[in-house]
Amino acid sequence: MRKDLQTSRTVTGVLINLIGLAFLAGLLILFFSTTVLGQNGSLTIRGTVVDTQGEPLPGVTVVVSGTTHGGVTDLDGKYQISGIEQGALLEYTYIGMRSEKRVVSNQERIDVTMSSDQYLLDEFVVVGYGSMKRSDLTGSVVSVTSEELNRFPAANLTEMLRGQAAGIHVTTADASPGGAASIRIRGNRSLSSSQSPLYIVDGMTVPHINDLNANDIESVEILKDASSQAIYGSRASNGVVLITTKRGEDGEVSINLDSYVGFQQFTRNFDLYSPEEWVELRFWAKYNDGQSGIGEPDDINYQAVIDDDIMYNAWQNGAFTNWEDLMLGNAVQHKHDISI
Numbered sequence: 001m002r003k004d005l006q007t008s009r010t011v012t013g014v015l016i017n018l019i020g021l022a023f024l025a026g027l028l029i030l031f032f033s034t035t036v037l038g039q040n041g042s043l044t045i046r047g048t049v050v051d052t053q054g055e056p057l058p059g060v061t062v063v064v065s066g067t068t069h070g071g072v073t074d075l076d077g078k079y080q081i082s083g084i085e086q087g088a089l090l091e092y093t094y095i096g097m098r099s100e101k102r103v104v105s106n107q108e109r110i111d112v113t114m115s116s117d118q119y120l121l122d123e124f125v126v127v128g129y130g131s132m133k134r135s136d137l138t139g140s141v142v143s144v145t146s147e148e149l150n151r152f153p154a155a156n157l158t159e160m161l162r163g164q165a166a167g168i169h170v171t172t173a174d175a176s177p178g179g180a181a182s183i184r185i186r187g188n189r190s191l192s193s194s195q196s197p198l199y200i201v202d203g204m205t206v207p208h209i210n211d212l213n214a215n216d217i218e219s220v221e222i223l224k225d226a227s228s229q230a231i232y233g234s235r236a237s238n239g240v241v242l243i244t245t246k247r248g249e250d251g252e253v254s255i256n257l258d259s260y261v262g263f264q265q266f267t268r269n270f271d272l273y274s275p276e277e278w279v280e281l282r283f284w285a286k287y288n289d290g291q292s293g294i295g296e297p298d299d300i301n302y303q304a305v306i307d308d309d310i311m312y313n314a315w316q317n318g319a320f321t322n323w324e325d326l327m328l329g330n331a332v333q334h335k336h337d338i339s340i
Contacts, residue, residue, distance in 0.1 A: 006301065010046070012074070018226070019073050020092045029210055031034070039306060042234060043084045043085070043086065043106075043107065043108065044080065044081070044083075045080070045081050045090070045104060045110055046078070046079065046081075046108065046109055046110075046121060047078070047079060047109050047110040047111045047112065047113045048073075048076070048077050048078050048111050048112075049062075049073050049079065049092060049094075049111075049113075049114060050077055050111075050113055050114070050115075050117070051114055051116070051307075052115050053250055056075070056076050056077025056078075056195065056251050057073060057076045057077050057094055057114060058073055058074060058076070058077060059072060060072065060073040060077070060092055060093070060094045060097075060259050061080050061092070061093045062081060062085065062090055062092055063090070063091055064081075064089065064090060064091075065089035065090070065091050065101070066089075069081070069083070070090075076096075083217075085104070086106060086323050087103065087105075088102065088103075088111065089102070089103055090102045090103075090104060091144070091161075092112050092114065093262040096116055097115065097116055097117055098114060098115050098117045100114055102240070123237070135194040139234075140322070141221055141222065141223055141224070142164075142165035142166070142167075142221070142222040142224065143219060143221050144164045144165060144219065144222070145218075145219055146214070146215070146217050146219065146246070149161070149164070149214050149217060149220070150214055150215065150258075156181070156211075156212075156214075156268040157209050157212045157213075157214050157217065158170060158179050158182075158183060158208075158210055160214055160222030161183065162181075165222060167185060167186045168180070168183065168185060168222060168224075169184040169185075169222055170183055170184075170186075171184070178335075182195075182196065183196065183197055183241065184238075185238060186224055186239070186326060187223050194238070194275070196208075196238060196329070197222075197236075197239040197240055197241050198232055198235045198236050198238070198239070198240045199240075199243070200232075200240060200241070200242045201243045201245065202243070202244065202245055205235075207257055211241065211335070212243070213337060215256075215337045215339065216245050216246055216339075217243060217244075217246070218245055218246045219243075219244050220241065220242070220243050220244075220290070221240065221243075221244075222239065222240070222242070223239060223240040223241075223244040224239050235260075253340065254321045254340070255311070255338070255339070255340050256337075256338070257336075257337070257338050258335075258336075258337045258338075259335060259336040259337065260334075261333070261334055261335075262330055262332075262333045262334070262338070263330045263331065263333070264330070264331040264333055265328075265329075265330045265331065269324065272324060275315065275320045279302065279306065282306070283300055283328065285307060302315060308325060
């Protein structure tokens with residue numbers, strides 16, 4: 001009786017051990033299968049793509065390197081891609097931004113911050129209806145930056161464009177201090193109509209640019225070819241001057257002060273007669289005209305030659321007035337700019 005009971009207990013223990021081993025083996029198989037399945041593409045990667053200011057970037061392309069498997073961020077800059085293998089390389093691309101790459105390990109979330117590509121932005125040129133790559137540009141466009149403009153101190157923007165580009169002729173229309181100048185693109189094109197180009201400032205048409213502050217200018221593009229008429233019509237027959245002004249930027253507050261003081265004067269004016277030369281000219285004019293009473297070259301009747309009591313008294317007293325010195329002097333010019 002005891003022997004049978006002992007044998008029964010031994011069989012029961014063996015069965016319990018076998019069931020435990022089977023259960024443990026099942027757990028190992030399940031863990032191994034889960035691990036293999038995860039390594040073969042069961043990871044789901046999600047995250048958010050923002051710029052350096054923390055603003056979400058919609059439309060960022062996220063793909064697995066070397067494949068077409070991927071997706072695009074939504075309006076909140078969020079994305080989600082399933083079926084990513086561990087060790088895969090994700091590529092993030094966006095126009096105007098530096099591309100980013102991230103290696104997938106065992107994480108489920110990858111957030112990316114993208115910075116602007118300044119080199120790429122420099123390759124674009126404003127052409128009136130938008131912007132295009134300089135390499136794709138077929139018309140003749142000249143770009144002048146604000147740094148190039150401010151190398152030449154002048155009272156107005158038009159004068160600063162003098163000598164900055166081929167085919168652009170700047171002539172002084174008003175000789176007064178700070179007077180306006182005129183621009184001709186590739187010479188005169190008409191005998192009677194206006195010769196001035198079309199001025200566009202931040203997308204708006206303006207009659208001239210003499211009142212613009214050069215320190216507020218970001219860049220100036222000059223369209224010289226007839227292809228500009230395809231954008232603005234017949235108004236662009238004399239060329240187009242496109243001006244983009246500066247904009248405020250995020251970050252620390254920056255205060256800039258720029259000022260200068262200068263003098264403007266004539267380097268050479270017309271040669272004018274002295275009082276003695278003027279009286280002599282007046283005498284010979286009347287003498288050759290046959291007028292009487294003015295005397296002879298060796299005995300001149302100055303009162304008859306001058307024929308004006310006030311002028312004759314000034315002649316006798318030597319009270320001569322140099323009207324050129326009274327009218328023309330050194331013009332002081334001030335220019336002070338402050339920006340915040």
